Amino acid sequence: MSREPTFGSSAIRRQFSELAELIDDELTVYLIGGGALTLAELKNATKDVDLIVRSDSELRQLRTALRSAGYEPPAGLSESYHELEASFILENDRRRFDVFCEQVAGVLFLTDSMVSRSRHLFDEGPLSVRTVALTDIFLFKAVANREDDVDDMIRIAQGGIDDDVILEEVETQLGLIGRDEFIGAMKHKLDRLEERGYVFDIHAEIESLYVSLGTERQSTMLSPRFWSSNTMTISTRVSPSRRLNARSVWK
Known part of the structure; x- marks a missing residue:
């Protein structure tokens, strides 16, 4: 059964106020x-409050x-939630927090440039x-x-997105993650x-x-050098998902 959005603007503010007393x-x-x-009044309510922090201590x-x-x-999370690779998901009376540390879905980081564009609420x-x-959302x-x-x-698109910012951020993300799943996911959504x-x-x-990254990947895998000792060097460039670190914390 699909959950109805229950987190309106006032409920979100009230929940953060209550949490502050416990911090x-x-x-x-x-x-x-x-x-x-929801807080920007672009939707009336949300099912989940998605948020990200920058350290394990936070x-x-x-x-x-x-x-x-x-x-x-929560019990019985759908596959789409597991794919997000949240550090943890917690629920109370159909209100849900999806919490991440530095990275979402193993393919998108909260970068310094995103932080600099962020706005204090x-x-x-x-x-x-x-x-x-909004462009980063x-x-x-x-x-x-x-x-x-x-x-x-x-x-978000109806209010306008900054194409230049997106392309700059795509370049930054590719440099951080070391692999191209992010581009595939984005292409799928744009399709x-x-x-x-x-x-x-x-x-x-x-x-x-x-297409370019796919061609490059195929060429790399066909190259004898890919199967040489350099393979280990290539593999270690890939940043591990923060979820793996968080999972050991919450056991």
């Missing part, structure tokens, strides 16, 4: 999804506060709540496969948006990059 040290969270769109502190507020791990005691820019939505993510991308009648200038460039 001892300064903590900054960045909204990266439906919660940000992750622990936030999880402790949410558990103290009555949030529990409000402070509640030691808790500071910020939102990444568009990118985070591009790597998620939940049923409402395409609709949210349309909401789905085109099916809905939304075509973006960046679509052709992402398509071209996707």
Whole structure:
């Protein structure tokens, strides 16, 4: 059964206010999804508050506060939620927090440039709540496969996205992650948006990059050098998912 959106703007603010009372040290969270769109009045309510932090210590502190507020791990998560590779997902009375540390879905980092573009929303005691820019939320939505993510991308696109920022961020992300799943995920979402009648200038460039990276990958795998001792060097360049680190924390 599909969950109905229950986190309206006032409920989100109230929940953060309650969490702040359970937090001892300064903590900054960045909204990266439906919660940000709800507070920006681009949607009436959201099913999930997606947020990201920048350190394991912040992750622990936030999880402790949410558990103290009555949030529990939900049962029966769909595959689309598992694919997000959240550090943890907690739910209380159909309200859900999807929490990440530095990275989403193993393919998209919260970069310094995203942080510099982020906007301060409000402070509640030691808790500071910020939102990444709408263009960056568009990118985070591009790597998620939940049923409402395409609709949210349309909401953002209707207000306008910065193509130059997206292309610059794509280049940054490719340098960080060391592999190209991000481009494939983004191409897939842009294809789905085109099916809905939304075509973006960046679509052709992402398509071209996707084809180029695919050709390069095939050429690399066909090369004898790929199977030499250099293979280990190539593999170790890939950044591990932060979820693996977090999983050991929460056992």
